[in-house]
Amino acid sequence: MEKITLDITEMAHGGSAIGRASRGRTIFVPLAIPGEKVRVQVVSQKNSYAQAELLQVLQPSPERVTPRCQHFAVCGNCHFQHMSYEAQLAAKENVVRDQLARLGGFKSANVQPVRPNPEPWAYQVxxxxxxxxxxxxxxxxxxxxxxxxxxxxxxxxxxxxxxxxxxxxxxxxxxxxxxxxxxxxxxxxxxxxxxxxxxxxxxxxxxxxxxxxxxxxxxxxxxxxxxxxxxxxxxxxxxxxxxxxxxxxxxxxxxxxxxxxxxxxxxxx
The missing domain is CATH 2.40.50 (OB fold (Dihydrolipoamide Acetyltransferase, E2P))
Incomplete structure (x- = not known):
């Protein structure tokens, strides 16, 4: 399968990050973070986008952290443990803003900051x-x-x-x-x-x-x-x-x- 180098620009709904390949093709990359340069391998190809596997982080984001959970990156229950908590909140806010603009047509929506949990761990009931x-x-x-x-x-x-x-x-x-x-x-x-x-x-x-x-x-x-x-x-x-x-x-x-x-x-x- 095709291997390419990408600059990651934003987060998508569902936890994957987004990079743009040649001719503006959208590449979804799990476990990457906006601002990073990464090496990926395309695993599935559609008409207008592709899914890729992260091979190597060439230039890591300062927001990259070590996940606390041993199952992270394999388990599908959460998607952001490789990011600082502040970066997680910002990513979720940006995803809401993007969904409102792209799907709802609200180009200038006033999206409030995501309210942080007092404790970023052990909160799920x-x-x-x-x-x-x-x-x-x-x-x-x-x-x-x-x-x-x-x-x-x-x-x-x-x-x-x-x-x-x-x-x-x-x-x-x-x-x-x-x-x-x-x-x-x-x-x-x-x-x-x-x-x-x-x-x-x-x-x-x-x-x-x-x-x-x-x-x-x-x-x-x-x-x-x-x-x-x-x-x-x-x-x-x-x-x-x-x-x-x-x-x-x-x-x-x-x-x-x-x-x-x-x-x-x-x-x-």
Whole structure:
């Protein structure tokens, strides 16, 4: 495949950086940073753009840092750990500005700076994981084109990572496992499966577990029982005994909204 040298000019939506080749051809390069000169190898070619693999950083950006996570560059859960936190915020702001101009036609949009998190690590309160074989869980890898098991996730809350490390879940038909910390700091989990019969589960740690079935109904496996009554979409569902974080709806029915996502639930009697 073709190998070329590029000057990286900007970040694209999805985490790749952009360089321009001969005749203005757009090249998307994961793991590069604006301002860098890089050597890349084209791995796929379209009419107006190409995807490339980063081979060498010839002139690194001063914003380049060592990623904290051992899975970074293979795991598809995050894209910016090779950049300083300040550079990450600037990149996200520029992506919003570019999307508004290029797709929405707002050429002079007043985009406010991205508000920084007080703590750039250990802030994520939800992990949506897929089965990686042998009872292990992980994230989809765009590099390996498969789900890879993960041992750590520095951007996620330590309680979630500890829970992940304690879980071995090898259910037939398992599609996803969502782990979440509720507003009341309760540990919550939701299992999405292909089967129609909810499995029997026991948890030896303090977590509430719900299941999402193919017919878009929900059932509690560990903790209080809830049933879907309306407005259901296949979202990252987590409900249980610590359900005082749920907000009651405006209708006459005793409904609640889950995480503000418009999911109508009703507690069974």
């Amino acid at each position: 939800e992990m949506v994981l897929s089965p990686a074989g042998n009872g292990r869980l992980g994230y989809w890898s765009p590099v390996k084109r498969e789900v890879i098991a993960i041992e750590e996730c520095p951007i996620s809350r330590p309680e979630l990572v500890a829970l992940l490390q304690d879980i071995e879940l090898d259910l037939p038909g398992l599609r996803k496992l969502s782990l979440r910390i509720g507003d009341d700091e309760a540990l919550l989990a939701a299992i999405e499966v292909d089967g129609v019969e909810p499995p029997e589960l026991e948890a030896d740690f303090p977590v509430s577990i719900a299941i999402v079935l193919p017919d878009k109904t929900a059932a509690s496996l560990v903790g209080d029982f809830y049933s879907v009554v309306d407005g259901f979409r296949l979202l990252d569902l987590a409900i249980g005994p610590g359900a005082d974080h749920l907000r009651r709806g405006e209708s006459d029915a005793d409904e609640v909204e889950l995480f503000g996502l418009g999911l109508g639930l009703q507690q069974a009697e």
